[in-house]
Amino acid sequence: MAKKVLVSGGAGYIGSHVTVELIEAGYDVVVADNLSNCDMTGFEGVKKITGREEIPFYQIDCCDYASVDMLFTEHKIDAVIHFAAFKAVGESVAEPLMYYRNNLVSFLNILEVAKNHGGCNVLFSSSATVYGEAEVLPVTEQTPRLPSTSPYGNTKQMCEDILRDVVFATSSSDAVINGIALRYFNPIGAHPSALIGELPRGVPNNLVPFITQTAIGKRECLSIFGNDYPTEDGTCLRDYIDVVDLAKAHVAAVSRMVEGRMKKGYEIFNVGTGRPVSVYELVSAFEKVNNLRLNYRFVDRRPGDVMAIWADTKLANEELGWKAERTVEETLASAWAWEKYLAGSGNN
Numbered sequence: 001m002a003k004k005v006l007v008s009g010g011a012g013y014i015g016s017h018v019t020v021e022l023i024e025a026g027y028d029v030v031v032a033d034n035l036s037n038c039d040m041t042g043f044e045g046v047k048k049i050t051g052r053e054e055i056p057f058y059q060i061d062c063c064d065y066a067s068v069d070m071l072f073t074e075h076k077i078d079a080v081i082h083f084a085a086f087k088a089v090g091e092s093v094a095e096p097l098m099y100y101r102n103n104l105v106s107f108l109n110i111l112e113v114a115k116n117h118g119g120c121n122v123l124f125s126s127s128a129t130v131y132g133e134a135e136v137l138p139v140t141e142q143t144p145r146l147p148s149t150s151p152y153g154n155t156k157q158m159c160e161d162i163l164r165d166v167v168f169a170t171s172s173s174d175a176v177i178n179g180i181a182l183r184y185f186n187p188i189g190a191h192p193s194a195l196i197g198e199l200p201r202g203v204p205n206n207l208v209p210f211i212t213q214t215a216i217g218k219r220e221c222l223s224i225f226g227n228d229y230p231t232e233d234g235t236c237l238r239d240y241i242d243v244v245d246l247a248k249a250h251v252a253a254v255s256r257m258v259e260g261r262m263k264k265g266y267e268i269f270n271v272g273t274g275r276p277v278s279v280y281e282l283v284s285a286f287e288k289v290n291n292l293r294l295n296y297r298f299v300d301r302r303p304g305d306v307m308a309i310w311a312d313t314k315l316a317n318e319e320l321g322w323k324a325e326r327t328v329e330e331t332l333a334s335a336w337a338w339e340k341y342l343a344g345s346g347n348n
């Protein structure tokens with residue numbers, strides 16, 4: 001029988017791509033989402049891509065213990081991928097209570113319910129933000145985490161630690177929790193079908209949605225935050241990872257857990273390409289591959305930005321048997337195809 005994966009936050013940007021890849025790899029998937037930061041576009045897209053009309057969807061809030069408990073009662077869950085969380089750094093600084101309550105309580109509920117139902121495999125969606133302004137690049141999983149500069153970043157660090165402690169405490173019990181934290185670098189792009197992609201609410205904080213919205217005429221001009229960094233072209237360096245490649249890393253991690261191939265009860269993997277790309281290079285590549293000119297200007301640095309971060313991907317490559325495959329050009333073409341699809345579908 002197919003293994004069953006609960007995807008919390010499965011209607012969102014990364015969750016929808018992960019749901020597609022899980023289904024295509026033969027998993028049964030249950031999606032839970034409170035739709036606080038997305039609508040049903042992503043989930044409808046998932047159904048179209050996979051041709052599966054019957055994927056179970058629950059509009060529930062993981063902060064509600066009884067709702068999470070109901071999911072585990074109705075389904076025999078082999079693994080949980082936990083995405084359901086707020087993710088805007090700036091907003092988290094303004095609304096720390098909202099971030100701590102939402103991001104911590106939902107994860108605590110998932111873990112507690114999983115434990116009360118006899119244990120489970122839990123994949124936590126973490127972030128390279130835990131490394132902060134790392135001194136040595138690229139960062140490995142052993143690179144020390146630095147004190148976070150935002151409540152959002154704090155919740156990622158705290159949830160990693162909670163998972164580690166729960167794994168340790170349950171390891172010799174009859175309700176074992178196994179855990180993997182995937183630390184994402186900068187996920188960008190869209191599914192090649194252009195039926196799912198990133199759908200930010202309001203003015204995008206992230207670079208690529210701002211680029212595509214500028215190209216389509218929804219925003220007047222892209223501001224490039226800082227061209228006086230000590231990098232080759234003066235702009236920041238990031239590790240932009242294609243969202244479908246990222247989704248495949250989740251399938252590899254879930255398979256490792258459910259097939260009993262973990263080397264420790266709690267494992268951490270960087271999920272990136274290992275390739276630093278500057279903001280300016282990314283903008284130029286977008287213009288070139290899509291054959292258009294983007295309106296942009298250089299402005300002051302954005303407070304809180306680190307100059308450079310990219311991943312050492314050796315551990316993920318070797319242990320997960322996974323590697324990022326799409327080129328940055330292919331990914332940027334997919335992001336543009338998605339923006340055009342949105343414009344045509346009246347969704348934007």
Ligand code: UDP
Pocket residue numbers: 186205206207208210222223224225226236237238279302305
């Ligand atoms: N960036 C930019 N203009 C924007 C948004 C982002 O120049 O409108 C830059 C930002 O300074 C950073 C990179 O793009 O160097 C990636 O930013 P993003 O917010 O997408 O991800 P982050 O790395 O901050 O998580």
